[in-house]
Amino acid sequence: MLAGVPVGALAQEQGEATTTSAQPAPTATPAPAPSANTIRSINVVGAERLEPTTILSYIRLRVGQEYTSAAADEALKDLGATELFANFSIRNENGNVILNVTENPVINRIVLEGNDRIDNDKILPEIRLAPRQIFTRSKVRADVARIIELYKRQGRFAATVEPQMVELPQNRVDIVFEIEEGPKSKVRQINIIGNEIFSDGELRSEMVTKQSRFFRLFSSNTSYDPDRLAFDQQKLRQFYLTEGYADFRVVSAVAELTPDQRDFIITYVVEEGERYNFGEVEVDSQLRDFDSETLQTGLAIQSGDFYNAKLVEDTVESLTELAGRFGYAFADVQPRFNRNPDDKTMDITFVLRQAPRVYVERVDINGNTLSQDKVIRREFRLSEGDAFNSIGVQRTTARINSLGYYQENFEVTQVEGSAPDRIVLEANVEEQPTGELQFSAGFSSIERFILAGSIRQRNFRGRGQTVGLSLNLSQFSRSAQLSFTEPYLFDRNISAGADIYRRDFNSFNRFDRTRENTFEQSTTGGSVRVGVPLTEFMSLVGSYTLNYDEVSLDETQFFTDTNGDGIRGNSPEDTCDTFRSGRFLCDQLGNRLSSIVGLSLNYNTLNNGFRPTRGRLISLSTEFAGLGGDVRYLRFRGKAQQFWNVFDSGFIFSLSLEGGTIHPLRERTGVGVDDVFLTDRFFLGEPQFRGFDIRGVGPRVLRQGALPDPLNPNFALLDEDGNIVFNEERDRVRDDALGGRHYYLGRAEIEIPLGTGARELGLRPSIWMDVGALWNIETPVLNSTNFFSERVETVVTDSDGNESTVVSFVTTENPIAADGVTPNTPSSANIREIFVGDSSSPRITAGIGVNWNSPFGPFRIDVAQTIRKVEGDDDKQITFNVGTQF
DSSP: OOOOEEGGGOOOOOSSSOBOTTSOOOOOOOOOOOSOOBOOEEEEESOSSSOHHHHHTTSOOOTTSBOOHHHHHHHHHHHHHHTOEEEEEEEEETTEEEEEEEEOOEEEEEEEESOSSSOHHHHGGGOOOOTTSBOOHHHHHHHHHHHHHHHHHTTOTTOEEEEEEEEETTTEEEEEEEEEOOOOOEEEEEEEESOOSSOHHHHHHHOSOOOOOGGGTTOSTTBOOHHHHHHHHHHHHHHHHHTTOTTOEEEEEEEEEOTTSSEEEEEEEEEOOOOOEEEEEEEEEOSTTOOHHHHHHTOSOOTTSBOOHHHHHHHHHHHHHHHHHTTOTTOOEEEEEEEETTTTEEEEEEEEOOOOOOEEEEEEEEOOSSSOHHHHHTTOSOOTTOBOOHHHHHHHHHHHHHHOSBOTTOOOEEEEOSSTTEEEEEEEOOBOOOEEEEEEEEEETTTEEEEEEEEEEEEETTTTEEEEEEEEEESSEEEEEEEEEESSGGGSSOEEEEEEEEEEEEEEEEETTEEEEEEEEEEEEEEEEEEEESSSSEEEEEEEEEEEEEEEEOHHHHBOOTTOSSOTTOSTTOOBOHHHHOHHHHTTOEEEEEEEEEEEEEEEOOSOSSSOSSEEEEEEEEEEEEEEESOOEEEEEEEEEEEEEGGGSSOEEEEEEEEEEEEESSOOOSTTOOSSOGGGSBOBOTTTSTTBOTTOBSOEEEEEEBOEETTEEEEEOBOTTSOBOBOOOGGGSEEEEOOBSEEEEEEEEEEOOOOHHHHHTTEEEEEEEEEEEEEOOOOOOOOOSOEEEEEEEEEEEOTTSOEEEEEEEEEEEOOOOTTSOOOOOOGGGOEEEEEEOOOOSOEEEEEEEEEEEETTEEEEEEEEEEEEOOTTOOBOSEEEEEEEEO
């Protein structure tokens, strides 16, 4: 910290009559005057930066005047008022008046110390002092008050600021504000006096300010805020008015600081008054298109109900909205109250005042420096000359907001036109960056590591087009995609787009707590799509997709060794080994061309496409594969979602249901061979079905190995009847998911609102439940016999004549004894395959989840409990996903 002296201790006496700018100018006693007190001359002593003539201009003494004590006092007061001098005095020597001045120093710099909670860039704009200005104590005091007020707005009422001045050469100083921030002042207690109908707890729950408690660690509403105190008084009044207490008032609201200066105790004194009912409720319409009696019958307010001010406000809004739909943009609805204290009723008449029907004079668009006018204008649901319609204005606002090109909470402004029946609609937009360049890395419980990069421009060349390129890499998948979307093709309300992509996917099974790659699928293809709106909220999208799929297995691991050289897959005669991979995988190998035509019907009223809080989304789609190519099927899918903001309380409740089915149009030959290729089936599990592992639900084949005999580990363990005992522990069973033809999945979730502090941290917890199933494929042919492996040593000679021994194991089938008992063989060679999981019975999971927009990227964790599952399902309790951008 810089060493200094307190600002208040800088005043020093100089001369015969001395004062400082920190205190009122004392009365100076002039020097004894000669017989003639006429001023002959006025001289300035001590001036450095200021010219003497400038200093003399500040006082009213002039040569030739009479020098008196009163005149000297006035001169000193004039000098003090300038706040330019640290010390100043005046004396008279036989008509020669001498002014001794010491100028205030020049500020070299402003230094803040101790401000950890508020950054310099937030405090310095509040300070009037600045480098190269003249130092004055009044400005220092004002700046101290501003800094303290800034901390009070942050809830730190114990903050103190001590100004210090560090003297430098050439009459310069550094001003140091030593800040002691202190703890954040909390609300220790909220007391309510005078309430009889409602308890203290009920009234406190209506307030924004909360009492400081340990369970409100992340809440910012426990700090004291005078503005929030005034708002809470309004909240109390609104609460009582909605409950019928029309005479309620807050008599006083006092916030007292505790003796330790750390917390506040707030006390409200209230008068509840009597409870009122609605009396006569009428509508007086002065608009020609509205009949008063008809409007009155449609009101939600009924005579005899308890009075509710919120219901009155809603009725005013609904009548105004109704008038706006019929073109009365400036309709004025006024509720007229008649209080009846005797019978405690409230008569209300809603008056719709006369107003002209309004037409749109013009549409003005301002602020679009990048976007073309047509990008905004085509989202307007009203055009020049149209009758005004408030629904059209609201829908226009929602459509422009959904573009994501402009500021949040954009609204169409309504301005009076050139005549009373004319209105101008203005779109005052602020362009936001629409280009995205992103590189991210992360870790997921499904994919292990994830690397991704993408570049996208959502408003390409200001035309509203979207162009994007994305690359993704993880342990089990790799993909690259180039996309283009034109929302208004040829300036018509028709959307079009195209995608070109390459996707490589490695499927896997599980064995001994590890994932093992099985088949590999590489897809190269592209798609085109065209969408047309049917209504404001409904659209129809058609698409065509052409895919070339290559499905293969690792030949060195899953193929046979027909020539016995110990190397699998190196001979044209080597084929897929059903013992090692399973017949169900061998049937999927090959290259296929898929030609797919799709059609989807979408209905969307969501208020936000990224994080909706209300609205509905319904999508129905069908795909036909068989317009050429090697694959023929019909696939149907449906999905519905609904979001509610429960009582506008911040609790977001959502329900979703989806399902699908695929029907083959071509039969495949072979016993146990399903007519739908494995790569075209549905799969279900993490991440869409929480509580289960990836592809953890539905039909699968479990391959069990024999348990070794403890006395002879080279052979299988036999039971009392001489049968081989197989290992049924899940982590020692090879697990291959086969997918299914049909599936359904339902999800219910409620997002729990937290305090402002937690919201600022990006925390969004939720409670959820998932229900779903996947089923229906042809029962595969299983390996139901036992095998053993014979060790074979082969001597191989290379091109240089060197010999080496290659060891391999030849798998052969055990003979079945006449009595049906399989002879005992080495345990590592005995296997048994079981087909499980092919059931439409619902699987049910429930749990809690947390989304966190952490400093290092989005983080999601779910803790699940499996309530119901069937044999073969792979459940999972904890899943998470985290990533970052750099």
